[in-house]
Each structure stands twice: as C-alpha cells, then as structure tokens.
Amino acid sequence: MRSGSDPQQAQERAHSRSTVQSLAKGFRILEAFGPDHDEMTLSEIAAIAELDPGTTHRMLNTMVDLGYIDRVPDSRRFRLSLKVLDLGFHAIAHRELRSLARPALRTLVNDTSEAASLGVLSGAEVLYIERVRAGVTRLGVDIRIGTTVPAHQSIIGHCILAFLPETELARLATLPRRQTFVTRNPIEWNDLGPALAEIRMSGHALRDSTLSEGLRILAVPVRDADGLAIGAISVAAPVGRSTEDEFLTLALAPAQTAARNIARALEASGSIGTSI
Known part of the structure; x- marks a missing residue:
C-alpha cells in the first residue's frame, strides 16, 4: 500500500533532478552577506548559509577564483567583490x-x-x-x-x-x-x-x-x-x-x-x- 506522501516525495525527487544543488549552495553563500554581515569568516558564512565547513571552503575558493568574493587582506575574513555589484x-x-x-x-x-x-x-x-x-x-x-x-x-x-x-x-x-x-x-x-x-x-x-x-x-x-x-x-x-x-x-x-x-x-x- 502506497502512503499519501508518495506524490510529494516523487515531486521532490523530480525537482532535485532538474536543479543543480552545488549552484544553489553557491548562491546561499552569496546571500549570506548583508548590511550586518559584510565581512565574515568561513565558519560564520557556513553557519548563516547552513552549509558544512568543507563545502563552504570549496565554494568560497571557487568564487574567489571567479572574482565574486574577495579575501580581506591580513585576516581570515571574506567579503563580496564589486563584480557582484x-x-x-x-x-x-x-x-x-x-x-x-x-x-x-x-x-x-x-x-x-x-x-x-x-x-x-x-x-x-x-x-x-x-x-x-x-x-x-x-x-x-x-x-x-x-x-x-x-x-x-x-x-x-x-x-x-x-x-x-x-x-x-x-x-x-x-x-x-x-x-x-x-x-x-x-x-x-x-x-x-x-x-x-x-x-x-x-x-x-x-x-x-x-x-x-x-x-x-x-x-x-x-x-x-x-x-x-x-x-x-x-x-x-x-x-x-x-x-x-x-x-x-x-x-x-x-x-x-x-x-x-x-x-x-x-x-x-x-x-x-x-x-x-
């Protein structure tokens, strides 16, 4: 007997197949920054974006390479670059x-x-x-x-x-x-x-x-x-x-x-x- 949640689960599976989760995680990192969080450490970004530190580290390195996030000099903090603007x-x-x-x-x-x-x-x-x-x-x-x-x-x-x-x-x-x-x-x-x-x-x-x-x-x-x-x-x-x-x-x-x-x-x- 099939449960009533099966259609919802099937819809969620179909949605997951049509989206790129790594890209979504990247946007969660960008959206973590704001007026009250313009410069943050990796752990702070991970907490706000609700991602594990390893994933956050890889995503930050990628976005730094692409020019969308800058490393704050002489610190372990990150901030959005002007390329985002x-x-x-x-x-x-x-x-x-x-x-x-x-x-x-x-x-x-x-x-x-x-x-x-x-x-x-x-x-x-x-x-x-x-x-x-x-x-x-x-x-x-x-x-x-x-x-x-x-x-x-x-x-x-x-x-x-x-x-x-x-x-x-x-x-x-x-x-x-x-x-x-x-x-x-x-x-x-x-x-x-x-x-x-x-x-x-x-x-x-x-x-x-x-x-x-x-x-x-x-x-x-x-x-x-x-x-x-x-x-x-x-x-x-x-x-x-x-x-x-x-x-x-x-x-x-x-x-x-x-x-x-x-x-x-x-x-x-x-x-x-x-x-x-």
Missing part, C-alpha cells in the same frame, strides 16, 4: 534602458510602419532588450526580448561594433561566442574591418538580414558623449516592399531621431553623458 547594475541599466527607449521605438514604428528593435552588447553577443512590432505581421526569425545573437553575425551588432575603440574590439574578439542562429552569408570576426569602416563613414548600417531571407535591416547607433555606441536600434522591412533607397528615405531620419531621443533620455536620467 556589476551583475545588479547591468540588470538595472537594461531595465531602465528598456523603459526609456520604448516611447522612442513606438514613435519610430508609427513613423515607418515597420518593426523596430533595440540591442546592446552582452559580451561578444547582441542582447535584444526591447522590440516593437508593426501590427501582427511576423518577419522571418522570431527575435524576442532576451534573444542573443553573435555581434559579428548581425547587422545591429555591426552598428555597435563600428563605434567602439579598437582596444575594445580586440578584447571582444577573444570572448567565447555561441552560434544561436544559422546565419546567411556568415562573416568571420577578422573580416569585419571593411564593413565597420563603411558604417563609421555613413553613420548607419543597411543590408539584407543575416538571419532571415527576404528581410532588409537598417541600424543606427545610440551613442554616448564620447561618440561610443551603448547600443543600436534597427528597423526591419520585407525586401520586396521597397528599394534600398526608398527604405533609407523612409526610415533613416526617424531612426536617427529615435537614437538621439534615447540618448537624451539616458542623459536626463543620469545614466550616460551625451554629446547631443
């Missing part, structure tokens, strides 16, 4: 950028009757953080908020990369990249030079989509006070709807206005400086 700042910045950019993107869609997106760099990839569709029409690959694509394989990525310092481009080239989409006419990172130079000259990127056949993309950078790209916005339209010149005439000025308005909104919020 970076995670929170990135989340806050993206959420604020989405909120500030949404009105400008909606105006852009109203002016062009085409879909518009905002992307920022996340490592060597473009992270789409806002998207406004034009009606209910779906265009090619379903790019959603949170989608990432390799920066060197996307037009919006090219537009961001074109307005970054050479030292930053060199650093990004060394980072790992995931191939999340099958791209058309793929380009290697080392072959980006001519395309980026052309974008710098014109101030925008215009070409057929690398992700979806029959789609044309116009992208313009959102730049800070130093002229460096903090992101880029794109407008997407079916190739058969207009010629390149017609599409440029329709969308370039509204896209540039949207980019300026986003930069101004960010400056007003104190997020960036701007040269506009």
